[in-house]
Amino acid sequence: MISSAFAAAAEHGAAVAHHGPFYTEAHFWVDVAFILVVALAFKPVSRAIAAALDARAAKIKARLDEAHKLREEAQEMLATYQRKQRDAMKEAEEIIAHAKAEAERLAQQAAKDLDASIKRREQMAMDRIAQAEAQAMKEVQNLAVDVAIGAAQKLIGESLSAAQTTSLVDTAIQALPGKLH
Incomplete structure (x- = not known):
C-alpha cells in the first residue's frame, strides 16, 4: 500500500512538472501524513488485532480443552456403563443358574414327595384291605358262630329233655360269675 502510494506519487510527479523541491508538493505531505497515520496506527491496531486473535485462540483452546474433557468424561461414563452392563449380565446369568438349580431341586423334591405320597396311599389302601379282610x-366267624349256635340249639332242643335243659341252664348260670371276672 505504501509502495503503491510512492509509485502513484512518482507517476504523478513524472506527469506533472516540478515547480520546486519535492517537499513543497502537497502530494508529498499527503503521502507523509498517510505514512505517519499508518505507522502510528499500526502498533495499537496490531496490538488490538493480536489481542483479538489471542482472545479468539484462547476461546478456541478453552473450547477444545472442554471438548477433550467432555470426551474423557464420556469415555469414562461409557466404560462405567459397560462395566455395569457386564456386571448386570453376570448377575442375571447367576440368577438364571440359581433359578435352574432351584427348579431342579424342587422337581427332585416334588418327585420324592410324590413317591412318598404314592407309598403312603398304597399303604393306606393295603391297611384298608387288611381291615376289610x-x-x-369276623363277620364270617360271627355268622359261623350264629349258625353253630342255631344248630346247637336245634340239636339240643331236639335231643335233650326239659329236665336236662333246665339242669344245663342252671349250671351255666352258676359258672357265669367265674367267667365274668
Missing part, C-alpha cells in the same frame, strides 16, 4: 373274617 379282618372285618369279613
